[in-house]
Amino acid sequence: MREFIEVLITGFTIGIVYYLVAVGFTLCYGVGRVLNYSYGSFFTWGAYLAWVIAVGYAQLNYFLVFIVVLPIMFLFGVAVDQVLIRPLRNRPEFDFSVLLATLGLAVFLDNLVLVIFGPRTKSLPAFLEGSITVGGFTISWQLVAMFIFALVVAVALALFMAKTRTGMSMRAVAQDPMGARIVGIPLYRVFAITFGISTMLCGAGGILLAPRFFMTPLGGWTFLVKALIIVIAGGLGSLRGTLYASFLLGILEAIVGWQLGLLWVMPFWFIVLFAILLVRPAGLFGAIGRKG
Amino acid sequence: MSDQMTGPDLRTGETSSKGGARRPAQLPGDRPKALRLNRQTGTMIGLFVVLALLPLALGDSNYTMRLLVISMIWGGVAIAWDLLLGYAGIFNLGQIGFFAIGAYTSAMMSENLGINPWWGLAAGAVTGAIVAVLLGLPSLRLAGIYIALLTLAFYEVLAPLLTVGQAIGTGGKRGISPVTPYSIGGYEFSGGQQIPWYYLALGLFLVCLIVGYFAINSRFGTSFIALHDSESFAQSLGISRYKVSLLIVGLSGLLTGMMGAFYAHYTGVVSPRVLGLEVFIYLVIMVLLGGIGKFPGPAIGAFIIIFVSDWLRSFDRWRLLIFGALVVIIVMLAPQGIMGAVDSVRDAVRRRFVQTPLGDGPDGDGPEGPAAGEAQAKETES
Amino acid sequence: MLEVEGVSTFYGEYQAIHDVSLRVESGQLVSIFGPNGHGKSTLLKTICGLMKPASGVIRFEGREIQGLPSHKLVEMGVVLISEERHLFPEMTVMENLRLGAYAKSARKKEAENLELVLTMFPKLKDFEKKAALTLSGGEARMLAIGRGLMSDARFLAIDEPSFGLAPILRTQVFEQIVALRDRGLSILLVEQTTGDIAEQSDYIYLLEDGRIAFSGSKDEALHDDVVRKVFLGIT
Numbered sequence: 001m002r003e004f005i006e007v008l009i010t011g012f013t014i015g016i017v018y019y020l021v022a023v024g025f026t027l028c029y030g031v032g033r034v035l036n037y038s039y040g041s042f043f044t045w046g047a048y049l050a051w052v053i054a055v056g057y058a059q060l061n062y063f064l065v066f067i068v069v070l071p072i073m074f075l076f077g078v079a080v081d082q083v084l085i086r087p088l089r090n091r092p093e094f095d096f097s098v099l100l101a102t103l104g105l106a107v108f109l110d111n112l113v114l115v116i117f118g119p120r121t122k123s124l125p126a127f128l129e130g131s132i133t134v135g136g137f138t139i140s141w142q143l144v145a146m147f148i149f150a151l152v153v154a155v156a157l158a159l160f161m162a163k164t165r166t167g168m169s170m171r172a173v174a175q176d177p178m179g180a181r182i183v184g185i186p187l188y189r190v191f192a193i194t195f196g197i198s199t200m201l202c203g204a205g206g207i208l209l210a211p212r213f214f215m216t217p218l219g220g221w222t223f224l225v226k227a228l229i230i231v232i233a234g235g236l237g238s239l240r241g242t243l244y245a246s247f248l249l250g251i252l253e254a255i256v257g258w259q260l261g262l263l264w265v266m267p268f269w270f271i272v273l274f275a276i277l278l279v280r281p282a283g284l285f286g287a288i289g290r291k292g
Numbered sequence: 293m294s295d296q297m298t299g300p301d302l303r304t305g306e307t308s309s310k311g312g313a314r315r316p317a318q319l320p321g322d323r324p325k326a327l328r329l330n331r332q333t334g335t336m337i338g339l340f341v342v343l344a345l346l347p348l349a350l351g352d353s354n355y356t357m358r359l360l361v362i363s364m365i366w367g368g369v370a371i372a373w374d375l376l377l378g379y380a381g382i383f384n385l386g387q388i389g390f391f392a393i394g395a396y397t398s399a400m401m402s403e404n405l406g407i408n409p410w411w412g413l414a415a416g417a418v419t420g421a422i423v424a425v426l427l428g429l430p431s432l433r434l435a436g437i438y439i440a441l442l443t444l445a446f447y448e449v450l451a452p453l454l455t456v457g458q459a460i461g462t463g464g465k466r467g468i469s470p471v472t473p474y475s476i477g478g479y480e481f482s483g484g485q486q487i488p489w490y491y492l493a494l495g496l497f498l499v500c501l502i503v504g505y506f507a508i509n510s511r512f513g514t515s516f517i518a519l520h521d522s523e524s525f526a527q528s529l530g531i532s533r534y535k536v537s538l539l540i541v542g543l544s545g546l547l548t549g550m551m552g553a554f555y556a557h558y559t560g561v562v563s564p565r566v567l568g569l570e571v572f573i574y575l576v577i578m579v580l581l582g583g584i585g586k587f588p589g590p591a592i593g594a595f596i597i598i599f600v601s602d603w604l605r606s607f608d609r610w611r612l613l614i615f616g617a618l619v620v621i622i623v624m625l626a627p628q629g630i631m632g633a634v635d636s637v638r639d640a641v642r643r644r645f646v647q648t649p650l651g652d653g654p655d656g657d658g659p660e661g662p663a664a665g666e667a668q669a670k671e672t673e674s
Numbered sequence: 675m676l677e678v679e680g681v682s683t684f685y686g687e688y689q690a691i692h693d694v695s696l697r698v699e700s701g702q703l704v705s706i707f708g709p710n711g712h713g714k715s716t717l718l719k720t721i722c723g724l725m726k727p728a729s730g731v732i733r734f735e736g737r738e739i740q741g742l743p744s745h746k747l748v749e750m751g752v753v754l755i756s757e758e759r760h761l762f763p764e765m766t767v768m769e770n771l772r773l774g775a776y777a778k779s780a781r782k783k784e785a786e787n788l789e790l791v792l793t794m795f796p797k798l799k800d801f802e803k804k805a806a807l808t809l810s811g812g813e814a815r816m817l818a819i820g821r822g823l824m825s826d827a828r829f830l831a832i833d834e835p836s837f838g839l840a841p842i843l844r845t846q847v848f849e850q851i852v853a854l855r856d857r858g859l860s861i862l863l864v865e866q867t868t869g870d871i872a873e874q875s876d877y878i879y880l881l882e883d884g885r886i887a888f889s890g891s892k893d894e895a896l897h898d899d900v901v902r903k904v905f906l907g908i909t
Contacts (some may be wrong), residue, residue: 035437085625096383097623099440100580104619107573111613163775172762172773179760180726184748184777184825220571225642228441236437263456270449 015250024201040220077199154277235286378585394552420549467563583629681730774824
């Protein structure tokens with residue numbers, strides 16, 4: 001029983017981090033209308049950059065890692081948006097072009113990791129060593145750190161979206177881009193910022209989860225798929241849905257991994273997704289995504 | 293409505309009707325153009341003739357022939373995929389899944405059940421078609437992004453499933469090997485003698501070309517292009533998008549599964565590796581390079597990519613890096629691919645030199661002015 | 675204040691407006707009438723930077739603005755109130771209004787304009803916290819106009835504000851528009867056909883097939899038989 005609770009706590013914590021990753025993806029799609037296929041590669045790069053700085057330079061000072069890597073990810077996201085995506089927005093086949101372009105970028109980025117870092121798995125040491133025992137449960141400090149950090153980011157993001165003018169402009173563009181233009185919101189600037197934030201969130205996820213999952217050049221794809229599943233299961237366009245789905249899947253993943261073994265984890269993600277879609281085709285809280 | 297000002301519209305999931313209510317290239321009621329000589333048939337015939345005669349020039353060069361066989365295999369798949377991508381407008385990311393299904397079906401039949409591999413070809417095609425249709429059933433009712441996501445899910449889940457399916461004889465992570473080659477009479481195909489493989493592959497490739505061509509140009513085929521171009525217009529003619537799309541998906545799966553089956557017996561091994569990202573990106577770049585929606589461009593793209601990839605063999609790790617960058621560059625700078633470039637050049641040449649006094653369009657499509665004829669020619673060529 | 679000269683705009687290959695010229699002097703209420711689908715909305719969108727003209731010049735207070743993106747035009751005080759409204763459906767009425775003042779030039783006077791809008795449309799105050807998608811047609815129309823006013827515009831392009839409204843609301847909306855003109859705003863109004871607003875217009879244009887078919891003062895319009903009967907509904 002005690003083990004079960006600990007597994008729950010782990011799943012819950014990872015769930016929050018999944019939420020960050022999923023939200024980044026949702027923002028990208030909801031605001032920018034871009035299905036970012038290189039999202040997984042951004043995740044990988046976040047982790048590897050963290051590794052470079054933590055192991056290579058900063059002597060495991062994670063504070064430094066965050067304040068260096070996150071802005072880099074943001075700027076990188078903005079660059080990708082301006083260089084790759086913006087020129088494509090003119091085209092009638094935008095959806096498709098952007099899918100291919102981000103796919104190509106993903107392959108490029110993945111193999112860049114491969115070329116630079118080699119194919120062997122790497123691991124990022126935990127932020128904090130040791131664990132704390134509370135009321136009979138043992139929780140690693142690492143988990144606590146993850147939880148706190150992810151929570152802070154999630155709350156900060158929520159406030160940002162709700163209260164700040166930039167955040168509101170992003171919501172406006174997501175809800176009605178024409179309306180946003182009418183009101184004087186500079187569409188392209190919003191796209192750029194959104195992509196930057198999305199990339200940053202993804203990178204944050206990569207940093208937080210790197211100590212738990214082994215880092216490989218192709219490792220990011222799993223997280224792209226997970227983010228996709230969370231977003232669809234929660235309902236495209238519903239942040240509330242993304243939140244619930246993140247926790248649901250995080251916890252379920254932990255339980256499945258604990259009981260059935262890691263091999264069953266990915267299939268389980270798909271099973272849950274299909275189960276949810278069977279009952280609610282638009283996701284838990286989704287608006288209609290169907291044709292006619 | 294295509295907004296002049298840049299900026300995406302709210303994605304409602306409806307297929308964008310390009311350029312408003314444009315009359316589709318060919319209505320189902322029009323005179324069938326299938327059997328005339330035009331850019332598509334010309335290229336097809338040229339390709340076939342070249343390939344048929346090539347072994348005479350190559351003589352003993354087994355290695356080159358091997359590359360050609362591989363090119364033909366992927367050329368067929370590329371054509372099949374382009375039917376969905378470029379003509380029906382379906383973002384199917386699970387195409388390689390059909391290939392793998394065909395390969396595994398045929399391999400399992402010949403290795404686990406001892407059935408003659410020739411049956412495997414048919415079986416692979418059929419299972420490919422069935423799986424494709426099964427995938428299409430839920431996907432096609434949904435908006436574009438859902439199709440992409442669902443087919444991606446299918447693609448992602450297939451490899452783990454095949455690994456776990458060791459129990460039913462999929463060979464798990466290692467796959468199945470060796471896989472029995474074909475035999476005719478007493479003669480068994482072997483790796484040392486490429487000629488029989490070559491002509492078998494050529495036959496299959498021709499099947500793909502012909503089926504693809506008729507799918508696009510026949511009365512039936514134009515109906516699904518019409519759907520893609522202008523949904524409301526086509527619906528007014530009573531064409532059910534869903535049914536037609538399912539048919540096309542099934543056809544695509546059929547061709548792909550068939551090629552997969554052949555691939556299994558040709559390479560002598562099937563494993564989950566065929567579902568790897570590397571293969572997928574290769575397919576993507578083949579279709580892109582050749583020209584999406586520009587039959588038979590994707591097949592030509594396949595040949596180019598296979599040979600370029602072989603040429604870059606020594607670059608090892610850098611190869612995929614280059615390919616990834618190549619995809620991005622092509623999408624950004626030359627999205628119409630090679631066939632598209634050819635089309636543009638051809639149209640430019642036509643406009644300068646071909647003046648038809650009767651006002652017929654360059655293809656003799658009917659009494660319209662040269663300008664309209666040209667515009668129509670442009671539409672029919674795509 | 676606003677000059678449009680020889681402007682043509684295309685949707686893909688389809689030409690929506692052909693060589694259109696018109697003027698709106700400072701403080702005028704100018705109306706454009708014409709059948710549906712003949713280019714009125716396209717014209718307004720072109721003026722307000724939501725579409726790019728293929729040719730022609732548009733000047734606002736002497737400055738050339740054609741082809742500039744909408745966010746720059748809003749900063750200058752050129753604002754569109756669209757027929758489709760384009761409200762932000764999941765945001766509250768208040769949030770929609772506040773976003774109306776997104777432009778830097780509008781932020782300074784946000785509080786002032788908010789009060790003005792709520793005075794003009796008191797019902798909006800009651801709906802402050804309601805999500806925009808829950809509003810009725812008339813309420814949404816009012817919100818759209820209110821949001822447009824929050825931008826502290828000097829020139830308003832209004833596209834069919836009375837569409838789908840009950841007669842009593844239509845009169846109300848028109849009264850507000852006239853009041854705005856009287857306060858010094860320059861307004862370019864597009865309507866399908868109506869008598870009451872024509873009465874108040876300083877100048878009238880008729881747009882047919884994407885071309886100006888008639889232009890003149892209200893009196894001239896009233897004397898043109900065709901214009902009178904068909905488009906102004908006056909017998």
